[in-house]
Amino acid sequence: MPLTKLRILTDRLTGAERRFSLRTLVALSSLPLFGVVAAFGLAPDTNTHDITPETVVEAIALPALVSASNTGTFEREGVIQSGDTLANALSRLKIDDLEIQRLLGTGAVRQLASSIRVGRRIQATTTQDGQLVTLQFERGDAPALTVRRQGDSYVTEEGSALMETRVVMRSGRILSSLYGATDSAGIPDKIANQMAETFSTSLDFREDLRRGDTFSVIYTVDYRSGEPVATGKLLAAEFINAGKAYRVVLFRDASGREDYYTPEGESLKKGFLRSPLEFSRITSNFSKSRKHPLLGYARAHTGVDFGAPTGTRVKATGDATVAFSGRKGGYGNLLILRHPNGYETYYAHLSAFATGIRPGRPVSQGQVVAYVGTTGASTGPHLHYEVRIAGRPQNPMTIKLPGSAPLNMAQRARFQQQTANWSDKLALLRGTNLAALD
Structure with a gap:
């Protein structure tokens, strides 16, 4: 055989050996992967065209199917959100639309539709197709209202949940901020706000607060069936700022009016x-001679101007009776309040008066009486505020303002009877440094 042909034949055999070795390697490496799927394999280059396919049928026993029951129920709970209507809230509970329309047609539910409150809970039990079984509405201080299907109609009933008020005592320490400390102590924001407002006449929490200051509070919480549903009121509190103790207790007089006092009875x-x-911010001070921004000549400025956006709430600076509310010359919309001892306060350039403000109506200190505006002779939104004694304007920022009337003898006896218990509990909290006591 010629040498050239022998070389070509040798090369072909070598190539075939390479292909066979590669195929063998791939087949062997695939066995761990495909061996789970099939228990057989085909050798390389096996002819499969002459194999007759055969179908194998085998009966497999299946477990009995559990039939879906239409008697199953679903329980869902939702919370009234801002902007909700009752229909929206019920729809989120997967109640059938037609069922919702029927519910809103019942008397009790129709009344609730106009008085729902954000944060209130609604619980619904429905069938799988959205038909109502029971519906329960949370109603604040009142027992929950339950709507129950009865045939093709509904019946309503009030829950028998037990309402009770508990007294809670807590204490804390300032590390960074007042609200950070009250959060760490588990004190509700409502109580923290009451505490801050009550002590504001003695402490400036923006400037006076010190790291390490301590506080104790006694307040009420309303419970329904053992679950807290509402924060009540602050009964007593102590704040120790830079080593100095400040205490307050709540006192209700014979007429039912409540105010905070020191344990010694000082308002x-x-x-x-x-x-x-x-x-x-003050944009113009009291002055006997000020160049008027509109008139251009000097004249007395009989009050203080506070710059604020239109619509800012204006509060009565003291208990009073409305003497005038209406339009008056350069004052624009003007409110005049008449206080005891010959004092009057003027609130001018208002955009609007609060609801119910009219001559003869009593108002209390801190009550919203009007809203900032720019009516009358005004160059922009602000409040012109005056204090007058016997008709004469005084500087509101420097005048010595009168204090609250002291308790009389009969009130002092009632005060001691009401508040002694809270003073003792504050002393207990201070002495034991309790973090929480329910």
Whole structure:
């Protein structure tokens, strides 16, 4: 055989060996992967065209199917959200639309539709197709209202949940901020706000707060069936700032009016607030001669101007009776309040008066009486505020304001009877430094 042909034949055999070795390697490496799927394999280059396919049928016993029952029920709970209608809230509970329309047609549910409150809970039990079984509405201080299907109609019943008020005592320490400390102590924001407002006549929590200051509070919580449903009121509190203790207790007089006092019976309520706005800046001070921004000549400025956006709430600086509310010359919309002892306060350039404000109506200190505006002779939104004594304008920022009337002898006896218990409990909290006591 010629050498060239022998070389070509050798090369072909070598190539075939390579292909066979590669195929063998792939087949062997695939066995761990495909061996689970099939228990057989085909050798390389096996001819499968002459194999007759055969179908194998085998009966397999299946477990009996559990039939879906239409008697099953679903329980869902929702919370009223801002902007909700009752229909929207019920729809989120997967109640059938036609069922919702029928519900809203019943008397009790129709009344609830106009008085739902954000945060209130609704619980529904429905069938699988959305038909109502029971519906329960949370109603604040009142027992829950339950709507129950009865045939093709509905019946309503009030729950028998037990309502009770519990007294809670807690204490804390300032590490960074007042609200950070009250959160760490588990004190509700409502109580923290009451505490901050009550001590505001003695402490400025933005400037006076010190790391390491401590506080104790006694307050009420309303429970329904053992579950807390509402935070009540602050009964007593102590704040120790830079080593100095400040205490307050709540006192209700014979007429039912409540105010905070020191344990010695001194009222924390000042006769007048210094400013009728919560947040503002003085844009023009009291002056006997000021160049008027519109008239262009000097004249007396008989009050103080507080710059604030239109619509800012204006509060009465003291207990009073409305003497005038209406339009008056350069004052624009003007409110005049008449206080005891010959004091009057003026609130001018208002955009609007609060609901119910009219001559002869009594108002209390801190009550919203009007809203900032720019009516009358005004160059922009602000409140012109005056204090007058016997008709003469006084500087609201420097005048000595009267305090609250002291308790009389009969009130002092009632005060001691009501508040002694809270003072003792504050002393207990201070002495034991309890973090929480329910």
